[in-house]
Amino acid sequence: MRIDKFAWDQENLEHISKHFVNSIEVEQVFDGKFIVRKTKEEKYLVWGQAYSGRFLFIVFRYLGKGKIRVITARDMMNKDKKFYLRSVK
Template sequence: MRIKRLNWDKRNVFHIARHRITVKDVEDACSDRHIARKVRDRYLIYAETKAGRHIFIVLEKTGDNFRPITARDVSESEKKIYKKKMK
């Protein structure tokens, strides 16, 4: 899945910051290879930042763009699954 643009506002920037995730982390992760799964009206993304941090992101599609809803570090078991699927 190609993610061209993310829509940011104060609310979602503040929300991901509570999980110690930055806008740069999400932008990096979405611009590179990732695993995406659609669940209802949301996209669940498992990805790795350029710095090597593995994160989980929830996106909502808004037209041609996506709005980050939340993001967090992945668990060790999620990281193992991600690495296995990305081989």
């Protein structure tokens, strides 16, 4: 899946800031190795790393033509981090 456009607005920016994450870190995840899984609710789950090395878990909706709207983003929990590190070897 190619992702190169992001639909940011006050609502999703404020939501991720509650988890001490910013839009730059989220966008950086999609420049590197990331894992993406689709849910039954047409949402996507992503595990990846920002340039700083921070491990992030992201949920988004795909809007088409490489564009997404981030629903939430937070630091990975230990189990998420283990899953990510095993998967990207």
